[in-house]
Amino acid sequence: MTIAKVEPLVTTRALRGPFDYLLPERLGDVGIGSVLRIPFGRQRLLGVVVDVAESSELPPERLAEPLEALEAGASAELVRLGLWVASEYCSTAARGLELALPPGTAAAAGPVAARRELRAEATAAGSGALGDDSRLGSRQRAALELLGAQSEPLAAEEIKQRAGADLQTLRRLERRGLVRLREVEVSRRPREVAVGAPAERVELNPAQRRATERIVAALDSEPGAELLLWGVTGSGKTEVYLAAAEAALERGFGAIVLVPEIALTPQALARFRTRLGDRVALLHSALRPGERRDEWERLRRGEARVCVGPRSAVFAPVAGLGLIVIDEEHEGSYKQESDPRYDAREVARRRAAESGAVIVAGSATPRPESWLGLERLELPERVDGRPLPPVDVLDMREHPGQAGPLHRETASALADVAAAGGKAIVLLNRRGWAPFLSCRECGGGWKCPECDVSLVVHRGAQQLRCHHCGHAEALPQACPGCGSVTLAQQGTGTERAEPELAKLVAPAPVFRLDSDSAGRRDHGEVLARFEAAPAGILIGTQMVARGHDFPDVVLSVVLDADAALRFPDFRAEERTFALVSQLAGRSGRGTAGGRVIVQTLAPRAPAIAHAARHDTPGYVADELERRRALGYPPFSHLARIELSSADQGAAQAAAEGLRDRVGALLPGEATLLGPAPRFRLRGRHRRQLLVKAPERGPAVRAIREAVYAAAAARELRGAALSVDVDPQ
DNA sequence: AGCACGCCGACT
DNA sequence: GTCGGCGTGCTC
Numbered sequence: 001m002t003i004a005k006v007e008p009l010v011t012t013r014a015l016r017g018p019f020d021y022l023l024p025e026r027l028g029d030v031g032i033g034s035v036l037r038i039p040f041g042r043q044r045l046l047g048v049v050v051d052v053a054e055s056s057e058l059p060p061e062r063l064a065e066p067l068e069a070l071e072a073g074a075s076a077e078l079v080r081l082g083l084w085v086a087s088e089y090c091s092t093a094a095r096g097l098e099l100a101l102p103p104g105t106a107a108a109a110g111p112v113a114a115r116r117e118l119r120a121e122a123t124a125a126g127s128g129a130l131g132d133d134s135r136l137g138s139r140q141r142a143a144l145e146l147l148g149a150q151s152e153p154l155a156a157e158e159i160k161q162r163a164g165a166d167l168q169t170l171r172r173l174e175r176r177g178l179v180r181l182r183e184v185e186v187s188r189r190p191r192e193v194a195v196g197a198p199a200e201r202v203e204l205n206p207a208q209r210r211a212t213e214r215i216v217a218a219l220d221s222e223p224g225a226e227l228l229l230w231g232v233t234g235s236g237k238t239e240v241y242l243a244a245a246e247a248a249l250e251r252g253f254g255a256i257v258l259v260p261e262i263a264l265t266p267q268a269l270a271r272f273r274t275r276l277g278d279r280v281a282l283l284h285s286a287l288r289p290g291e292r293r294d295e296w297e298r299l300r301r302g303e304a305r306v307c308v309g310p311r312s313a314v315f316a317p318v319a320g321l322g323l324i325v326i327d328e329e330h331e332g333s334y335k336q337e338s339d340p341r342y343d344a345r346e347v348a349r350r351r352a353a354e355s356g357a358v359i360v361a362g363s364a365t366p367r368p369e370s371w372l373g374l375e376r377l378e379l380p381e382r383v384d385g386r387p388l389p390p391v392d393v394l395d396m397r398e399h400p401g402q403a404g405p406l407h408r409e410t411a412s413a414l415a416d417v418a419a420a421g422g423k424a425i426v427l428l429n430r431r432g433w434a435p436f437l438s439c440r441e442c443g444g445g446w447k448c449p450e451c452d453v454s455l456v457v458h459r460g461a462q463q464l465r466c467h468h469c470g471h472a473e474a475l476p477q478a479c480p481g482c483g484s485v486t487l488a489q490q491g492t493g494t495e496r497a498e499p500e501l502a503k504l505v506a507p508a509p510v511f512r513l514d515s516d517s518a519g520r521r522d523h524g525e526v527l528a529r530f531e532a533a534p535a536g537i538l539i540g541t542q543m544v545a546r547g548h549d550f551p552d553v554v555l556s557v558v559l560d561a562d563a564a565l566r567f568p569d570f571r572a573e574e575r576t577f578a579l580v581s582q583l584a585g586r587s588g589r590g591t592a593g594g595r596v597i598v599q600t601l602a603p604r605a606p607a608i609a610h611a612a613r614h615d616t617p618g619y620v621a622d623e624l625e626r627r628r629a630l631g632y633p634p635f636s637h638l639a640r641i642e643l644s645s646a647d648q649g650a651a652q653a654a655a656e657g658l659r660d661r662v663g664a665l666l667p668g669e670a671t672l673l674g675p676a677p678r679f680r681l682r683g684r685h686r687r688q689l690l691v692k693a694p695e696r697g698p699a700v701r702a703i704r705e706a707v708y709a710a711a712a713a714r715e716l717r718g719a720a721l722s723v724d725v726d727p728q
Numbered sequence: 729a730g731c732a733c734g735c736c737g738a739c740t
Numbered sequence: 741g742t743c744g745g746c747g748t749g750c751t752c
Contacts, residue, residue, distance in 0.1 A: 018752085
């Protein structure tokens with residue numbers, strides 16, 4: 001008797017698996033990771049085998065048999081990883097396992113099918129038939145001539161196009177033994193985006209070589225090692241990643257390369273592809289379902305051994321994993337913002353520890369916890385040997401009541417660059433025309449009906465938009481409260497800054513890059529035009545600061561650098577430091593040298609002052625001291641429990657119930673705050689509980705038990721819950 | 729989750 | 741008298 005322990009793929013928290021099923025012989029090779037269609041009460045569900053046993057606690061007559069086994073499943077290693085994520089982030093087994101399954105398995109549309117293609121090749125008789133007096137129709141002859149010139153079987157579709165022979169013709173030739181037809185599985189491959197990536201192997205400089213040697217040594221003898229690659233922008237971290245991946249492949253290992261966001265995957269992919277060829281696969285959610293499935297399948301079969309992608313790629317089915325690269329390890333996007341709120345960096349650590357892989361986390365501005373905890377490899381200089389540019393911090397408090405977002409000095413610096421025919425980048429981390437609109441008569445404002453946030457003026461679209469839920473309404477002509485027609489557009493976003501800059505630097509062109517300015521796919525095109533232009537200004541949101549290389553940029557400007565500091569968030573400092581440092585690293589890489597201007601209302605803030613001096617060690621030391629004094633991570637652990645519901649009372653009641661349960665289970669040294677209201681989002685009222693504890697394990701365990709008990713008691717009905725361990 | 733069973737109020 | 745409200749239990 002073989003029993004499969006199965007977790008049904010359902011979204012509820014109230015269901016506690018696994019459930020036992022009797023495995024009949026006819027299902028064939030079913031093991032951990034197999035996906036089964038199972039009878040479950042009156043329903044038919046998909047379920048994942050999480051274990052196989054010889055006996056069950058239940059008598060055999062109470063056990064049901066699965067209806068069928070699906071073709072694709074996950075490896076036992078990834079099943080363990082998925083269950084670990086479910087447990088660690090207090091989610092459900094189903095949601096953890098879904099991450100490990102072939103893409104689309106749990107989707108309503110069901111798993112994506114493989115693409116099959118009919119291919120034909122000429123047999124020996126077929127090649128011979130052209131020469132002898134076999135009677136052949138003109139289409140038949142054309143097909144055989146075409147096939148005779150091929151060394152590989154040709155797709156039927158292509159034969160039709162090139163020789164005019166359709167499927168019927170080919171079938172007839174097949175019956176005469178002149179052609180062999182075969183159905184093969186073909187992989188749908190993501191379209192490559194050509195970006196000017198250096199294809200040729202460059203000689204590593206001494207620092208790059210030392211770093212690579214250290215990583216290779218770890219590959220050879222220190223499974224589970226974690227290394228921090230700290231290199232200023234432009235110091236050639238990617239070359240080190242490439243060399244490390246090559247070394248891993250030479251040793252028969254596979255590799256995963258995590259990049260912070262989908263927009264950056266084409267660049268990363270291109271560089272890995274040109275060096276490592278077809279052994280590189282790309283996985284992310286913006287691929288077409290068929291492409292995504294096929295890239296996943298290429299990895300599972302071992303045809304591809306390196307996976308490039310954003311956080312979800314940490315679950316890529318790479319067997320014999322030897323290396324995980326985490327590029328820009330400080331980026332917040334490694335954290336998933338919905339349940340399970342996993343941190344890809346933590347999942348990578350877990351996976352590396354289990355599989356014996358080596359982690360290389362790279363950044364110009366590492367997180368304080370990485371700086372503190374990891375062995376550091378340093379790339380202190382840019383590959384071009386140029387020094388980092390000088391940074392001027394401009395105090396906007398001395399600049400009151402000025403029309404426009406630019407400091408006098410910033411404006412003249414930009415005008416000078418344009419006049420000299422140079423290039424500059426301007427970062428303004430705010431989309432739209434104006435962040436909010438208000439009535440000059442009564443002071444009234446416009447809020448999103450679904451979220452508790454101000455609507456943003458988008459003048460081109462003549463709309464007010466919510467940047468949280470996407471709600472849009474027509475730009476009002478008058479105040480609905482008092483009827484006044486004098487409305488004030490407060491503040492400046494990228495849309496408004498663009499024409500102001502254009503006026504300032506004319507006739508030099510201005511290019512705008514934000515998620516409004518171009519469709520996602522056209523971002524590359526905007527960047528390419530900026531790159532190709534002899535002179536001009538690029539203005540945009542933080543995407544202008546990331547991942548792009550423009551050697552001829554001589555001036556970089558950050559407007560409102562302290563915007564993030566105004567949020568009550570202990571990571572605001574860290575984010576501001578990273579943003580300013582990143583942009584500073586983008587300037588003056590070419591021969592012209594460079595300059596950086598930072599406009600801020602908080603010129604003395606440590607994050608800004610240290611970034612201006614390019615002083616990462618100094619900043620991290622200060623920040624760690626502050627964290628220690630305040631008892632923040634890494635000197636404590638935080639966990640946030642968020643409850644949300646369309647019904648305010650339900651959110652509050654669920655939060656209060658959970659507070660009592662968590663409080664009763666939490667160790668004495670831990671503190672519990674809340675429920676505190678968070679701003680309404682997408683029509684959902686939200687409450688949060690915050691746990692601060694010296695040890696992460698016991699705190700997470702207490703939360704997990706409390707959540708499971710509350711779900712079992714149906715106290716969470718009508719409210720959604722997600723637990724954010726180590727929030728960003 | 730999804731479904732059945734079961735125990736109380738207002739309707740053809 | 742029954743239709744249906746949703747509270748409770750169960751699914752291998």
